[in-house]
Every structure is written in structure tokens, then in C-alpha cells.
Amino acid sequence: MTENSSLLAEFPTCPRDTNDRPRVFPSASGAYVTDESGFRWIDFDNARGSILLGHGDPDVAEAVARAATGAAGTATGWSPRVDAVLERLHALCGGEVVGLFRSGTAAVRAAVLAVREATGRPLLLSAGYHGYDPMWYPSGTPLEPNADGVVDFFFDLGLLAELLRAPERVAAVVVSPDHMHLSPAWYRELRRLCSRAGVVLVADEVKVGLRYGAGLSTAELLAPDVWVVAKGMANGHAVSAVGGPRALLRPLKEVSFTSFFEPTILAAADAVLRRVATGEPQRAVREAGERFLRHARKALGDASLPVEIAGDGTFFQFVPATEELEDAFYRAANAEGLLFYAGDNQGVSAAFDDAVLTDAEQRFTRVCGRLSAYAGTAPVDEEARYRVAWNVMDGLREADRDRGTTEALLARLLDD
Ligand SMILES: Cc1ncc(COP(=O)(O)O)c(C=O)c1O
CATH class of the missing domain: 3.90.1150.10 (Aspartate Aminotransferase, domain 1)
Structure with missing residues (x-):
């Protein structure tokens, strides 16, 4: 199964051997x-x-197996499980409304496009990985928007402060929190910059949400306006969620997809969210x-x-x-x-x-x-x-540095 012989069009991230062949785990x-x-x-x-x-x-396996028999809802339409999952997410992460998706990529994209439409502002200031969508590819020139209106500030708060000098063009700042290389002080300063500029803050907690505790990992530090969670909510099953103010997420009313009510996925989410709610x-x-x-x-x-x-x-x-x-x-x-x-x-x-x-x-x-x-x-x-x-x-760890060092680091790391 070399890259050339595989039928699979994608090259998904997974454990691979030294020849880049996927390791197979039956x-x-x-x-x-x-x-x-x-x-x-x-x-x-x-x-x-x-x-x-x-x-x-075993708990999740039992819930999924039961749902697969048709005894816990149907893919055709609404079931009590939808409300149960929404209520659990709302209790854990807050927000006036909650949207459901299948992947982190889809949820983050939908969240920021909704905020862009709701605010009528064109730019998204971004730090961190938000999925495979090409909308996030950095532009060739630091601090310049790419073709989708996204400017990467690579977690450098000096660069963000510069970009926020024209806040009237900024729909949202969207960050993927990292608790290995950023300190609480970093998040407090990020919150301060966004509040001062009057700009919406979106926390892409696809990876960290619900993993550090029974809620958002940045609930206190950032109090994000809009949140996205995924990995912590269903033990590997394909579901993600967005929450926030009704006014900012109103454009999500246009979202529907065929597998929306698929019962095994909702059963997994319900079982996992019940467990993660205990901490x-x-x-x-x-x-x-x-x-x-x-x-x-x-x-x-x-x-x-x-x-x-x-x-x-x-x-x-x-x-x-x-x-x-x-x-x-x-x-x-x-x-x-x-x-x-x-x-x-x-x-x-x-x-x-x-x-x-x-x-x-x-x-x-x-x-x-x-x-x-x-x-x-x-x-x-x-x-x-x-x-x-x-x-x-996909950005710079927190450390003291001047603008020249930041530029040199970006030139080197973006080139690698
Ligand atoms: C912070 C963050 N956002 C978005 C994504 C994309 O999620 P998915 O791979 O489920 O599309 C990931 C995936 O690792 C992520 O870590």
C-alpha cells in the first residue's frame, strides 16, 4: 500500500512506518x-x-450497539437524543444556541463564516490549526490576508495588536488554544486585546475542549464569544459542535446534512458527554x-x-x-x-x-x-x-522576543 498504489485519494494523518505506509491495526x-x-x-x-x-x-459500545438496532432513534428524523446532546453541550460549554457537525474542520469553518456574515466584516485573524480546509492556508506574505480573508498571526500577540489597529474590518479572532506552549497570561492578554478592539473571539477547542475538564479549557481565561468542540465529545465518533450567541450564529440556520440524526453517533455523544460532565x-x-x-x-x-x-x-x-x-x-x-x-x-x-x-x-x-x-x-x-x-x-510558542526575532523565526519556520 505505497502512496502510488493506494486507491485512497487522501493521505490521512495516522501512524505510519518509515516508508510512510500506514500501520494497520485490526x-x-x-x-x-x-x-x-x-x-x-x-x-x-x-x-x-x-x-x-x-x-x-463498554459503556459507549453498548449505547452505540443499541442505537444501531433502531431502538434509539432514526436517521430519518428528530429523536430525543438530539435534545439530550444539545442540552449536555449547553450545560458544559454555554452559548445561546448550539450547532452540530461531523468534523472539527466543518464546525470551525461554519462558525467563522457565520460570524463573518453576522458582523458584515471581511477579515478573520487566525492562530493555530483549524482543519484541512484551504481557507486557512497562510498567504505568502505575513500580515497580508489570503484569498479567503484570513490573516495568520501565528500566536504572536505583537502581530495581533498591529492587525487590530483597524478593528472595523475584523469579523473575528479565531485561536486554537494550546496549553503546552502558552501560559494563562497569554490568554488574558489575548482577551484584553479583543475586548479593547470590540472584536469577536472564537475559541477553536476542537482538540482541547472537554479534555482538560468538564467544559471549555479557556472558559475563565478567554470567555470566548463562540466555541467549537469535537474530540472530547464522542470518543472518536464523527461529531463536533459550535456554540455562541444567537445573533452571531443565526446564519447556521442554513445548515443541514443528510446524516444529521444518525443515531449511533448521537448515542456515542450522549454517553460520552454524560461521562465527561462528571470530570x-x-x-x-x-x-x-x-x-x-x-x-x-x-x-x-x-x-x-x-x-x-x-x-x-x-x-x-x-x-x-x-x-x-x-x-x-x-x-x-x-x-x-x-x-x-x-x-x-x-x-x-x-x-x-x-x-x-x-x-x-x-x-x-x-x-x-x-x-x-x-x-x-x-x-x-x-x-x-x-x-x-x-x-x-502551527505558530510561535510564547516567549519574550522582539519584532526582528519574530520575523526571522517566521521566515525560517514557514519555509521548513
Ligand atoms: C484545533 C483543531 N481545530 C480543527 C481541527 C480539525 O478537526 P477534524 O480533523 O475533526 O476535521 C483539529 C484537528 O486536529 C484541531 O486540532
Whole structure:
């Protein structure tokens, strides 16, 4: 199944071997996925952070199986499940109205286009990944809008302040929060800039929403006008949601799609939202992740390996000193069956119990053993921190820098 021989037109993000061939996992259970040879991997990728409860969670599986029999609503029309899911989302994330979609990409696009129509203003000031839609491709020239009226400020609040000097043209600022490379002070300043300019703030919480706690991860820091969540709401099932003021989201009245009432998806969302509303799965994830991190940091230190770890137990990212060490690190992890999301954020699931964690810790110690050639090599520097952060946030990590440094960093990182 090489790129040239695959029937699939897309090249989806997923674990791949060194030849870029997708790894095939015929089965999965809890924290483990099993490949075609029968080898069991511990999954830190979890469908890019969508599998919060673990693979094949029995509660969700039971709800989905029942819905598949036709006993819990129909794809043809409205069912009580629609109202249940909307009410749960409203209770957790707020908003006067809530819209439902199938993917994060579709929901964010619909949200910002609705705000643009409602405000009658042309520009969107954006930071972070918002999905595969070409509308988000940066223009060739920093601070210039692309053909879709989107200007990327790459999480640099100095650039944002410049762009907000003409707020009457700005429909919204849309950011994808990252809690590994941005501090609470960054969000407070972002909120201040938007409020002062009188500009709508959209939080694309597709990845982080409902994962850090029972609601939006930036509810207090940003109090976003419009929010989008997805990965935290259905343990990998295809659903996403938008919420906000009725006046700003009125254009969503035009939205309908054939699978809107599909009952297995609504059943999954209902079951997962009931669980995440307790905050319990998020606590389990955080604690399991913290325990793994304590072990990983010690094992890296004991082996004198220049690899930092950004973030916390909820989401974390390895920061190796060089790209060469980074390649070697993920190769060694693959050999030991630790399925990391290469170069990106790692996310454990609530299925990481004591036995899984002990297994993961032993495997990680062996990963460090495989990297002895890099023991005592040059430490992680600012360049490495910016490079790795860019991989996960499509922008610049928070750090003191002047305008010249920002421009030089953007020139280099956009070019890579
Ligand atoms: C912040 C953010 N926004 C939007 C998306 C797009 O979501 P999807 O892949 O479900 O279309 C992602 C996906 O990773 C994301 O992390």
C-alpha cells in the first residue's frame, strides 16, 4: 500500500512506518492497539486525542450497539437524543444556541463564516490549526490576508495588536488554544486585546475542549464569544459542535446534512458527554499522564538524554534537542511498541490503569536504553523548542522576543 498504489485519494494523518505506509491495526481494546503481526502497542496517539475513554469503551459500545438496532432513534428524523446532546453541550460549554457537525474542520469553518456574515466584516485573524480546509492556508506574505480573508498571526500577540489597529474590518479572532506552549497570561492578554478592539473571539477547542475538564479549557481565561468542540465529545465518533450567541450564529440556520440524526453517533455523544460532565475521565487521564511523565523525565535524566517534555499529563510533547535525535527517539519508541503521535502531542486515555502504566514505564526505560549514542549530547535550545512547538501549534510558542526575532523565526519556520 505505497502512496502510488493506494486507491485512497487522501493521505490521512495516522501512524505510519518509515516508508510512510500506514500501520494497520485490526483490533484495539482499552489502552492497547494490536497490529497485523499480533504485536500489542500502547496507544498514546488515541486518534489524535479523540479517544478519551479508551478503545472499545463498554459503556459507549453498548449505547452505540443499541442505537444501531433502531431502538434509539432514526436517521430519518428528530429523536430525543438530539435534545439530550444539545442540552449536555449547553450545560458544559454555554452559548445561546448550539450547532452540530461531523468534523472539527466543518464546525470551525461554519462558525467563522457565520460570524463573518453576522458582523458584515471581511477579515478573520487566525492562530493555530483549524482543519484541512484551504481557507486557512497562510498567504505568502505575513500580515497580508489570503484569498479567503484570513490573516495568520501565528500566536504572536505583537502581530495581533498591529492587525487590530483597524478593528472595523475584523469579523473575528479565531485561536486554537494550546496549553503546552502558552501560559494563562497569554490568554488574558489575548482577551484584553479583543475586548479593547470590540472584536469577536472564537475559541477553536476542537482538540482541547472537554479534555482538560468538564467544559471549555479557556472558559475563565478567554470567555470566548463562540466555541467549537469535537474530540472530547464522542470518543472518536464523527461529531463536533459550535456554540455562541444567537445573533452571531443565526446564519447556521442554513445548515443541514443528510446524516444529521444518525443515531449511533448521537448515542456515542450522549454517553460520552454524560461521562465527561462528571470530570472523572479527565481526572483519570491527567493522573495517568502525570505518572507516566514523572517516569519519563527521570528515565531521560538517568540516561543523560537531551529531551525535554512540554505540557502536563493531559497533553504533552517530547522536545528532543535535534531532529536527528527526534527521528531516533520515535524509531526506538516504535521498536518498543509505544505508539506516539510522532512530533505532536501525546494523549493517554482513561483506560491507562496501573498495569498499563507499569508496562508503558518499562517500555520507555528500554527506549532510553536504545538511545545511548545520544547520551550527554548538546542540550535542548530555543531553536529546538520553537521547532517542536511549531509542529503542534502551527505558530510561535510564547516567549519574550522582539519584532526582528519574530520575523526571522517566521521566515525560517514557514519555509521548513
Ligand atoms: C484545533 C483543531 N481545530 C480543527 C481541527 C480539525 O478537526 P477534524 O480533523 O475533526 O476535521 C483539529 C484537528 O486536529 C484541531 O486540532
